[in-house]
Amino acid sequence: MAIESLLLQIIVVPLIFAPIAFIMSRWLNWRTGWVAFIPLAFTSLATIYLTSYVAEHGAVLGVWPLAPSAGLNFTLLVDGLSAPIALTVAILCTVVSIYSMPYMEHKIGKDGKGHGAYYALYLLYAAGMLGTALSANLIQFYFFWELMLIPSWAMINIWGYGEREKIAFKYFIYTHIGALSLLAGILATYAAFGTFDLLAILSLSKSSVLSFELVKWIIFAMFLGFAVKMAIVPLHTWLPDAHAEAPTPISALLSPAMIGLGGYALVRLTYLIFPQVFEQFATAFSVLALITMIYGGVMALAQDDIKRLLAYSSISQMGYLLFGIASSYPQGIAGSMFHYVSHGTCKAILFMMAGAIILQTHGLRSISKLGGLAGKMPLTAICALIGFLGIAGTPPLNGFQSEWLIFTGAFAGAMESGNMIGVIITALALIGSVLTAGYALWAIRRIFFGPLPEHLNDVHEAPLTVTIPMFILAFITVLLGIYPKPITDLLSLIFS
Numbered sequence: 340m341a342i343e344s345l346l347l348q349i350i351v352v353p354l355i356f357a358p359i360a361f362i363m364s365r366w367l368n369w370r371t372g373w374v375a376f377i378p379l380a381f382t383s384l385a386t387i388y389l390t391s392y393v394a395e396h397g398a399v400l401g402v403w404p405l406a407p408s409a410g411l412n413f414t415l416l417v418d419g420l421s422a423p424i425a426l427t428v429a430i431l432c433t434v435v436s437i438y439s440m441p442y443m444e445h446k447i448g449k450d451g452k453g454h455g456a457y458y459a460l461y462l463l464y465a466a467g468m469l470g471t472a473l474s475a476n477l478i479q480f481y482f483f484w485e486l487m488l489i490p491s492w493a494m495i496n497i498w499g500y501g502e503r504e505k506i507a508f509k510y511f512i513y514t515h516i517g518a519l520s521l522l523a524g525i526l527a528t529y530a531a532f533g534t535f536d537l538l539a540i541l542s543l544s545k546s547s548v549l550s551f552e553l554v555k556w557i558i559f560a561m562f563l564g565f566a567v568k569m570a571i572v573p574l575h576t577w578l579p580d581a582h583a584e585a586p587t588p589i590s591a592l593l594s595p596a597m598i599g600l601g602g603y604a605l606v607r608l609t610y611l612i613f614p615q616v617f618e619q620f621a622t623a624f625s626v627l628a629l630i631t632m633i634y635g636g637v638m639a640l641a642q643d644d645i646k647r648l649l650a651y652s653s654i655s656q657m658g659y660l661l662f663g664i665a666s667s668y669p670q671g672i673a674g675s676m677f678h679y680v681s682h683g684t685c686k687a688i689l690f691m692m693a694g695a696i697i698l699q700t701h702g703l704r705s706i707s708k709l710g711g712l713a714g715k716m717p718l719t720a721i722c723a724l725i726g727f728l729g730i731a732g733t734p735p736l737n738g739f740q741s742e743w744l745i746f747t748g749a750f751a752g753a754m755e756s757g758n759m760i761g762v763i764i765t766a767l768a769l770i771g772s773v774l775t776a777g778y779a780l781w782a783i784r785r786i787f788f789g790p791l792p793e794h795l796n797d798v799h800e801a802p803l804t805v806t807i808p809m810f811i812l813a814f815i816t817v818l819l820g821i822y823p824k825p826i827t828d829l830l831s832l833i834f835s
Contacts, residue, residue, distance in 0.1 A: 342389070342392060342399055343399065343400075343401035344401075345385050345388065345389060346389060346399055346401045346415050346417055346473070347401055347403065347415065348381075348382075348385060349382050349385050349386060349389075349415075349425070349429070349469055349473065350415070350466055350469055350470050350473065352378045352381055352382060353378050353379065353382060353462045353463075353465050353466040353469070354462070354463070354466045355378070356374060356375065356377070356378040356462055357458075357459045357460075357462040357463050357466070358459065359374060360374040360375050360455060360458040360459045360462060361455040361456060361458075361459040362455070363455070364454045364455025364456075364458070365455070367454070368450045368454055369440065369443065369444045369448075369450070369454055371454045371455055371457075371458045372436060372437070372439055372440035372443070372454070372458060373440075374458060375436045375439075375458040375461055375462055376433065376436045376437060378462065379429070379432050379433040379436050379462070379465060380433050382429045382432070382433070382465070382469065383426075383429040383430050383432075383433045385429075386422075386425050386426045386429040386430075387426065389417050389422065389425075390417075390422040390423070390425075390426050390825075390829065393417055393418060393419065393422045393829065393832070394422075394825070394828060394829055397418075397832070398416060398417065398418035398419070398832075399416070399417045399418075400414070400415070400416050400475065400538070401414065401415045401416075402414050411535075412476065412536070413476070413479060414474070414475040414476040414479065414536065414537075414538075415473045415474065415475060416473060416474075416475035416537070416538070417473060418832060418833075419829045419830055419831065419832025419833045419835075420603070420606065420607060420611075420676065420830070420832075420833045421472050421473055421603075421607075422829050423676060423677070423679070423680055423826050423829050423830065424472045424600070424603050424676065424679060424680075425469055425472040425473055427596065427679060427680045427683045427684070428465070428468045428469055428472055428596050428600075428683075429465075429469065430811075430812075430815070431591070431592060431595055431596045431683055431684075431687050431812075432461075432464075432465040432468070432469075432592065432596070434687070434808035434811050434812060435588050435591050435592055435687065435691070435808065436458075436461065437804055437807065437808050438588055438591065438691055438694070438804065438805055438808040438809075439457070439458075439461065439588040440804055441698070441801075441802050441804045441805055442586065442587060442588050442694060442698065442805075443457055443498075443586075443588075445698055446498060446586065447498075453497070453498070456497070457494065457497075457498065460490035460493050460494050461490070461494070461588075463486065463489070463490040464486075464487060464490040464491055464494070464589075464592065466483075466486065467483050467484075467485075467486030467487035467488075467490065468483075468487055468592075468596055468597060468600065469483075470482070470483030470486065471483040471484050471487060471600050471604070472600065472603065474537075475536070475537045475538060476535050476536055476537060477525045477528060477529065477535040477536075477537060477540075477608070478525070478535045479535075480525075480537075480604075480608070481518070481521065481522055481525055484518060484521065484604075485515075485518055487597055487600075488511065488514050488515065488518065491510075491585075491589060491592075491593060491597065492507050492510060492511045493507075494585070494586060494589050495507040495510060495581060495584070495585045495586070495589065496508075498586040498589075499584045499585050499586060500584045500585075500586075501580075501583075501584040502584070503584055506580045506581055506584050507581075509577050509580065509581070510577050510580075510581040513567055513574075513576075513577035514567060514568060514577070516567070517563060517564040517565075517566070517567025517568060517574070518564055519564075520560050520561075520563040520564040520567075521560070521561055521563075521564025521565070522564075523560045524556075524557045524558075524559075524560035524561035524564065524608075525561075527553065527556065527557045527560065528540065528557055528608075528612075531547070531549055531553060531554075531557070532544070532547065537607070537608075540612055541611060541612055544612045544613065551616065554613050554616045555616060555619070557609075557613070558609045558613060558616060558617060558620060559620075561604075561605070561608055561609050562605065562609065562620070562624075564601075565601035565602070565604050565605045566601065566627075566661075567601075568597070568598055568600065568601035569598050569599070569601035569602060569657040569660065569661065570598060570631075570653070570654050570657055571627055571628070571631050571657060571658070571661060572627065572630050572631045572634050572635075572654070572658075575631070575634075575635075575654050578598070578650055578653065578654060579638075579647055579650045579651060579654075581593065581650075582594050582646065582649070582650035582653060583644060583646040583647040583650045584646075587646070587690060587691070587693060587694030587697065588691075588694070590646060590649075590650075590690045590693075590694075591686075591687045591690035591691050591694070592687075594649065594650065594653040594686050594690065595682060595683040595684070595685075595686040595687040595690070596683055596687075598653065598657060599657065599660055599679040599682060599683065601657075602657070602660040602661060602664060602675055602676075602679060603676065603679060605661075605664055606664055606672060606675075606676065606833075610664065610667070610672065611833075614667070617667060618667045620665075621665050621666070621667045621761070622665075622758075622760060622761065622764075624661060624664070624665035625662060625665040625666070625749075625761065625764045626764065627658075627661065627665075628658045628659070628660075628661035628662035628665055628768070629658065629662065629764055629767055629768050629771070630658070631654060631655065631657060631658030631661065632655050632658030632659060632662065632768060632770075632771030632774075633655075633658075633770055633771055633774065634654065634655070634658075635651050635652065635653070635654035635655025635656070635657075635658060636651075636652075636655045636770075636771055636774025636775055636777070636778065637774060638651040638654070639651040639652045639655060639774070639778040640774065640777060640778045640781065642706075643705050643706050643707050644704050644705065644706070645693045645696065645697075645704050645705075645706055645709075645782075645786070646690070646693050646704060648706070648778065648782060649686065649689050649690055649693060652686070652689075652730065652775070652778065653682075653686060655771060655774070655775065656678070656682045656686070656730060656775075658771060659675070659678055659682075659741075659742065659745060659771065660675045660678050660679065660682070661675075662675070662745060662749060662768055663675030663678065663744070663745035663748060663749065665749075666745075666748050666749040666752040666753070666761075667752060668748045668749065668751060668752025668755070669748070669833070669834045670744055670747060670748030670751060670752075671744070671745055671748025671749045671751075671752055672748070672833070673744055673748070673827065673830040673831065673833065673834075674741050674742070674743070674744025674745035674746075674747075674748050675741075675745060676830055676833075677737075677740060677741035677744055677823070677826055677827065677830060678738075678741035678742065678745060680737065680741070680819065680826060681729060681730075681736075681737040681738045681740070681741040681742075681816070681819070682730065682738070682741075684726075684729070684737065684812045684813075684815050684816045684819075685725075685726045685727075685729035685730045685736075685737075685738055685812075685816055686726070686730065687812055688722050688723065688725065688726035688729075688809050688812045688813055688816070689723065689726040689727065689730075691722075691805065691808060691809050691812075692719055692722060692723040692726065692809065694805070695716065695719045695801040695805045695806070695809075696709070696712065696716070696719070696786070698801060698805070699715075699716065699798050699799065699800075699801055700795060700798055706782065706785050706786060707785070708792065708794075709785060709786045709792070709795070710785060710786065710787075710788070710789040710790055710791060710792055710795075711787070711788065711789055711790055711791030711792070711795065712786055712787050712791070712795065712798065713787040713788060714791065715791070715795065715798045715799060715800070716787075716798065716799070716800050716801065717800065718800055718801075718806045718809075718810070719800065719801055719805075719806060719809065720787045721813070722806070722809035722810060722812075722813045723783065723786070723787065724783060724787075725813040725816055725817065726812075726813070726816070727779035727780075727782060727783050728779065729816045729820075730775060730779060731772070731775045731776040731779040731780075732772055732775070732776075733776075734820065735817070735820040735821050736816050736817060736820035737815075737816050737817075737818075737819035737820040737823065738816075738820070739820060740819065740820055740823040740827075742772065744827075746765060746768070746769070749761065749764075749765045749768070750762065750765045753765060
């Protein structure tokens, strides 16, 4: 039972520390960040241990009765699919909590009110993402899915920039409408199988004969909910404003960690349960993915605001994620889940890079007013180079490994099924990679190289609490590019 208890603690510990952080802030002020860091560091270590356990011994299932007479249990599952996702979320939340400290100190002052509320909401947000990744019960999954929304909305609304209240409201409405579509799919699944338990549903789906129309509508309803979260075109319009105007530490979680959970959930809740019917959507999903990849890449090239460039880049990268899933081929799907990890580390680096520049240049976000910063901020420049080249799929970084699996899997799946339309779409999707390389190299050159503008003469490197989190993620990005086996071995368990 010890291993199951550790699984439960991954969710419970951040939830317990949320009110503690709020209360302790009366005395700790800006140091409250360490109250958030401690439970998240524990969560990361616990998730690393559980991930290694799954790799050696297989999945871990924890079941805790809530209402036995009603058959209602709190159920968590860590397996080859959820382990790399939960591990990515845990590590990102931990390193970004360190990054949050100098950022929030600058935002509201060392002794300003709000540190307790920020870190309490931050811990709730982390628990929501971890619970979403590990839930093995549909109602429980929906609870954590919504738990991600409330604290992230509040943090944008309170500490965001620009028209933050309007932007937060738009974000709330879009994602909540998507959640209602997801809920409709969940309730239809319950009506079909008589249970919310995912493993029971998975088992029953192999022997039950359901109406094709019913399953089609379940997949469609759930996909709408996930597509809104992933900002798949044309359901993307909430993302550029929300990610660009959110507090930068939250941008470093919204894009790298949260939106990709829609792709994970699409695999967990639809493909694995209804694979044959899911394949009927493959071409439509592939076309949407292609449009999203290209649209996001083109729009990223057109941006002058550094955070808006990264926001549109995230839209494009979610196209990659959906494209691999739409292949309905094990290698392509594994590549998509690997891409969640790759995009997570690289995009978190880049949003933290953007925040470092904004901090050190006193609020400057316009790329056209930057340049030559490699000499002033060399550590930030090194990390940014790794982050940009990673999302561009450059070897030997993790983005290359995940994109290779996505495209070769999509091509192999199309060839194996004799789907020439799929082959053509895969060839066209390579345009997305060219666009990604284009805006990545353009941004690197404009921000860090060339002549240094006179107004940047006094800029200096960001503090260690900003650069160390970037270097941790940069190290992971390089490590998984050179040695991807820990992730690929885990993902291979999905189909074994």
